[in-house]
Amino acid sequence: MARSEAAPSLTLIPADEARRILAETPPVAKERVALADAVGRVLAEPFAAPADLPGERRAVMDGYAVRGADVAGASALSPVVLAVTGNVPMGDVFPRAVGVGEAVAIATGGWLPPGADTVVMVEHTAPMDGGARVEISRGVARGANVVERGEDLTRGAAVLPGGRRLRPQDLAMLATFGVTRLEVYRRPRVAVLSTGNELCDPGEAPRPGQVRDANQTALGAQVQGAGCDVTRAGMVPDDATALRRAIARLLDDHDAILLSGGSSIGVKDVAADALADLEPPGILFHGIDIRPGKPTLFARAGRKPVVGMPGFPTSSLIVFDAFMRAMLWRLGGEGARDPWPARRAARIGREHRSVVGREDYLRVRIVEREGGVWAEPLPGGSATLSNVVFAHGLVRVDAAAPGLAAGEPVDVLLY
């Protein structure tokens, strides 16, 4: 049942307190996966460099490996001529040292032969005698165009912290060190469930009085986007026994359950009833002092979160973005992370009145006018869906603020 935003018997907790409780969500278990499957997974243990990187002195330019002392004084007026004694084959090493007055051709990435400590770029050289000698017409500092052993990382250096969601560059580093399997947190398995006698499946024609269930689709997509595997577990009528049974069954093989609807005080509080006898700690809060999304309920059955999301799709979408994505990141083993890295500074397009203590989320479009960037609040409350579809992002009105004056600077939290 899509219940009221105005549920007077909820005990509202401040948004910051809700975030504190949600951040205590314990992580799922760990597993080992192949490197190719590790993108977007959360590293379970810190990773330190198992060896120096690079393991040898390497060329970073195409050119000639030389002894720096031989070429430091070269110039256009008094070029230096060196004997070319061979070339470093890619993927192999040159079998001899580079002596005084000698040069060995080398390509980018090649290992410098013993004796050589410098690379002269090929652009600053001219071959002589059919390649038997090379003329260098510019001074080159000793150590130029090489990367020294351990210059990138020394053995034992801390590289990746545990709890890091692995990015492509992190995987590149692991591949470089030959890590082909690694310990990560399991992807949380999350069930989403809609409650409400008024719901029908999106594929059905609603009878008079019915609406199609949008929350399983939307919440399922949000859960996937948070790095979890999702089960769309269907619709349950507004009946505490049926809901209790569905939850018990889903808890067997899921790490979390997100219900939508049934979480506010309406005719009966079905979700709260159904969650009343969960394994401890049980219900941790029921009601957050926010708009929209006030009737959000959060419980844990042991380590497993069970969330009652508000029934209106718009409220549910915003509560997920503002609170539950970060909770699922924690469940997936991730360390603290800014849930809103993409922000844009703007001025609010019109006055917004709030209440001190309540955190509001406005759906806004970004409009550039009068040489400035404006965040224009979109019309419609939590019962309208178009505003979250047309919005570029949200503006959060802090709990401590009585609202926003027209033109006040804000950060748009971008979708």
Next chain:
Amino acid sequence: MARSEAAPSLTLIPADEARRILAETPPVAKERVALADAVGRVLAEPFAAPADLPGERRAVMDGYAVRGADVAGASALSPVVLAVTGNVPMGDVFPRAVGVGEAVAIATGGWLPPGADTVVMVEHTAPMDGGARVEISRGVARGANVVERGEDLTRGAAVLPGGRRLRPQDLAMLATFGVTRLEVYRRPRVAVLSTGNELCDPGEAPRPGQVRDANQTALGAQVQGAGCDVTRAGMVPDDATALRRAIARLLDDHDAILLSGGSSIGVKDVAADALADLEPPGILFHGIDIRPGKPTLFARAGRKPVVGMPGFPTSSLIVFDAFMRAMLWRLGGEGARDPWPARRAARIGREHRSVVGREDYLRVRIVEREGGVWAEPLPGGSATLSNVVFAHGLVRVDAAAPGLAAGEPVDVLLY
């Protein structure tokens, strides 16, 4: 082969010109998918509202459906008492109209019976006579606590543009209108391939002179993150014939190929050789005036992009982030989109010298000190990998700028 960043015979084009060419990448074909599979897919056709939303006048609060004229004048001193003639069952309609002096109990989301135009919140009512009558002790404006038919969207209203990557709220809207299958662009199938005699597989112990291939892992992860399906197609030696054959084979069943290595002018330009006889338009540019990543090559075989990425993992990672992700979005049918929505204003921690005409990408850590936010460039060039791993993001130095003075304001493009 990991070839030189200093390749004098490349014809460098400005970064903006490269972006213009890359943006002309034509999209892949379309297909129909189920709604539950459409998250993150790109909508192929614009979507307009097929009906009014909501289809009927609905309650947005729990309470009583009434005639507004009956309750406008209610107050604590002169409450209005109405006869309760029943309740609106969730998922069904009340079979009669609401007459003058009558009220029907209704829950959030319920359809208002004919005659009713207003909902009085349950919190502002008191039941009388065991529920046969209800007392209303506050004035309620006509139309309060309802959402009118078509108030969210009117039939025919433009809702989603073609080329939009579908977000959870977009799916909620489609579900609400009963869309269960929709036309999207196919996920591009992209092959990644490493070239270079010096490479060995991450699972092997490198012989002297070898390095492990990190690019297939990292590029594959980046390609997946751009909404494509990836084939890790292995390693090919520095041999134009072998590479030409591998490309021809992969073009049969892929929409794009990303090679890493082999794209600069080194001992031989294997990639350029191998791509010389592609189907038109063929090579569109070879060399971008950027650092790092200058030797990037871009070709198309008909509609299919074939990209020569630089060989150093760091250069390849940055060129993908700065240029190729947006190209793959276009290939996947997506409209123009900001590749760097997440930015943070900072001041650059030290001077950086560039060259007018060249666009530079600095790897930076964000540090808060002296009451300000600083972007500290990390040491090491394109031959070192730790800087992209330790970086919070990139600072782009515009081509028109000769560099950055210490303390200059910059935007950090966040990873």
